[in-house]
Amino acid sequence: MAVDERRAPAMPAKLGERDGIVPVPGPTLPWRVALVLVPYTALSWSYTAKGLRGSDVDGLVAFILAVSGLFVLVQVTWLRGLLRPLSLVLANVVVPVVCGGVWGTMSRGETDEGLTAGVVVGAAAVAAVFWLGDLVQLRRAPRVFVSYRRDDSREFVAELGPLLARRYGARNVFVDTESIAVGEDFRAELATALRRTDLVLAVIGPDWLDAPADDGGRRLDDPADYVRLEIGTALAIGLPVVPLLVGGATLPGPDALPEPLRPLHHLQARVLASAPDAIAGEVGELARRLEDRFRVHVRTSFRDAPRRRLRWRLGVALVAVTVVAQPALLGLQEATSSHRDLHNAALAPDGGLVATAGTTVRLWDTTTGDLVRESPPLATVAALSWSPDGRWLATGGVLGSLVVWDRDTLTAQEFPGQAETVRALSWSSDSTRLAVGDDKGVVRVWTRESSRPVAAFRVAPIGISLLAWAPRQPDLVAAVDTLGGLVVTRFGATDPQPVPDVEAVSITWSPTGERLLVRQGGSPHLVLLDADGTGRTDVVGSTGVVEDAVWSPDGRALAAVTEGFDVKVWLWRVDAPSAPSTLLLQKGAAGGTPAVAWARDGTSVVGSTGDVIKAWRVADGTQVADVPRSTDNHASPLLGWAPDPTRLVEARPRSVVVWDLDEGTEDTTIEVPLPTAVRLWLSS
Known part of the structure; x- marks a missing residue:
């Protein structure tokens, strides 16, 4: 490349390169x-x-x-x-x-x-x-302003402009003869271009300094000279200016320059040959050096x-x-924990399978603990519910994901018409219809054959957290919003109103669907409502905070567990809601949240804390099981019973455990192994 380093100071080496330091070779x-x-x-x-x-x-x-x-x-x-x-x-x-x-x-x-x-x-x-x-x-291409005198370096700029335009784009290169349209204000266009530019190339030829003006003086001494205005303005506002010396020109001394242009003498300049066959190579090297100015090291x-x-x-x-x-x-x-895929758990009505779901639905055998079936990955599951006949499993989650799974094959039937995030699910007692509560306060009713909901109605202005379809009732549901407001309504009812003076934490229908058990956060902790949401009866006589409450299988009795100075299980007959009997579950405070469950035949009741599981015969209060916990200190919901009536299924945060109450041991533990959890997290 024809570069005369003796005629002007050389451009510095690239930033980051030091004397004596050779860059280490590496990937290109x-x-x-x-x-x-x-x-x-x-x-x-x-x-x-x-x-x-x-x-x-x-x-x-x-x-x-x-x-x-x-x-x-x-x-x-x-x-x-x-x-x-x-x-x-x-x-x-x-x-x-x-x-x-x-x-x-x-x-x-x-x-x-x-x-x-x-x-x-x-x-x-x-x-x-x-x-x-x-x-x-x-990086983006730099915006370049080319300043020159037409009579001094027109031919060189005619070669330089197109080369720069091909490299950076025509919009990023301003050359007055090519960049200003006919009829445009020359001065306004120059001012706009300078405001938008990153770099000014000052092309200096042999006649640049002494180009004569009409009055016989130098153009450069005229304050209105465009070249003087361009370079002076760029220097004043701190734009980088690179002098390009062509045609044998040298960099003028400070005494030869007008005051606004005197800093030009102290700038590094490039001396370029004017031969047409050398310009392309020189401009390429110049461009690489200029681009290095825009790279922070x-x-x-x-x-x-x-x-x-x-x-x-x-x-x-x-x-x-x-x-x-x-x-x-x-x-x-x-x-890296299996908890990632055990956000939800539900026991099949016959107790033979337990379903877990997080980002994958899995069915587990409660007798052996083996994984029976597994679904492909899906949207995070927020709600999980078995149909009463145990044949279908419904899951709902974010982005309006609603899927019904076949128990035998785990094939999926999706419902794309469910647009909102699913928060609660409940089946009709004949397992033919599914009620879905979303985060907008709307309940939609689906059949497995429908592509659109067969019914839709709003029950709350905010999201629904709980939903329960009354057994033996074709169109009666109870819904709880995220603030605890309770609505009991039939399909198609206009403007359903919340039940007054109720702040529900949980709701459970009686086996006949005639009464609704409501657990509240405040006193009274338990309330019985008739099917139409009226006929309120307070269930009283217990002490402490009610942590869990359930119906007996025949619907004639209630069981609840409370935590106060001690942890106790309370039993009521529905016809005597103010005269409970008491069973001591644990002295002192409980580890974890206590839970309670009835046996399948209703003859015994089970209570659990983070420290112990106990069972009693209901008829005479005789204790029939006392199982101390040794693996953790976290009581969890009791899902129900395995086919063997002595084996209790419990859902922990990170696993599902099947307890053998006769032996007093953990019989089966169901959890996603750690390598699988890690694989699910890292792979797609």
Whole structure:
């Protein structure tokens, strides 16, 4: 390349290259870019292929894609000069962590998991920044303003302009003869171009300095000279100006320049040959040098930082690690736990199978603990319900996911007409219809053959948390909203009103569907309502807070467990709701939340805490089982009984346990093994 380094100071070497330091060979630029972009492309394809109604795995993929998109935006923004290297590194950590926390909270209600994913992606983003940093960055093309005198260097600029336009785009290169339309105000266009430019190339030929004006003086001495205005304005507002010396010109001395242009003498210049066959090569080298001005060197910035700044940066990093360490560890535990896929559990009416669901529906044998069937990944399940005949399993979740599964084959029937997130499910007693409560306060009724709901009515202005279809009643449902408001209504009723003075925590219909048992958070803790929501009877006589309450199989008695100074089980006859009998479950406070259940034949009742499980005969109060817990201190809901009437099924947060009350042991434990949970989290 014809470059005369003796005629002007040479352009500096690229930033980041030092004397005596030879760059270490490594992957070529295309390989580095490919290794960053290919995983993002693969994730994009995977997520697009699975669609929005995918599992938590797809949610994580979507999260990574969102963060990677933000990562690209940060790089582009950074290279526009809005972020310094330290700000860039912090942004690449803060953006994913915040995005992960918000995503985890909104999509799964698990902030720790989201924060953990954010930390992981943030670390990967920072690594990518440092790995790619000094070699390549995502960047926009610089906007270049070419300043020249037509009589001095017209032929050279005629070659230079198209070369720059091909490299950066015609919109990013301003050359007055080509960039200003006929009839446009020349001065206004120049001012606008300078305001939008990144770099000014001042083309200086042999007649640039002494070009004569009409009055015989130099054009450059005229304050209205366009070349003087262009370069002077660029220098005044701090735009980079690169003098290009052509046709044998030299850089003028400061005394030869007017006052606004004198800083031009101290700028690094490039001497370019004017031969047409050499211009293309020289412009290519010039462009590479110019582009380097728009590249912030992250690794060099940190390597060359003063020790005081390094100590400050390390301090900030230590504080950041301290802040995110605990939620990150908790999230890592949660992400690699079987609890991810045991959010819900429901026992089949015959007790032979238990269904668990999180992002996959699984059916387990309660006798052996073996996995019987498993569904493909699906949207996170928020509600789970067996049909009374035990043949069908309904699941509902986010994004309007509603699926009915065949027990024998676990084949799925989807209901795309359910648009809102499902919060509660309840079957009719003949197992032919399904009521669905959503987060907008609407109940929709479906049959397995319908593509649209056969009935739809609003029961609350807010989301529905509980839904119960009355047995033996074709069109009577009870619904509880998220604030505890209770509505008992029939299909098609206009403007159903909440039951007054009731704040429901749980609701259960009697086996005949004639009365509704309501458990409240305040006193009285138990209330009986007639089928139409009236005829209120307070169930009283117990002490402490009622934690669980159930009907006997024949509907003639109630059982409840309370926690106060001691944990007790209370039994009422429905016709004597103020005269309970009492059974002591545990002295002192309970570990976990107590629960209670009737035996299938109604002759005995079982109570559990985090420390013990006990059973009594109802007729005389004789204790028939006393099973101490040794594995954990967390009582959980009692799902019911296995086919063997001595085996009790309990749903824990991370597993389902079948207790043998005769032997006093945990007979079967059902849980998703850790390797499977990890595989589900990481794979798609």
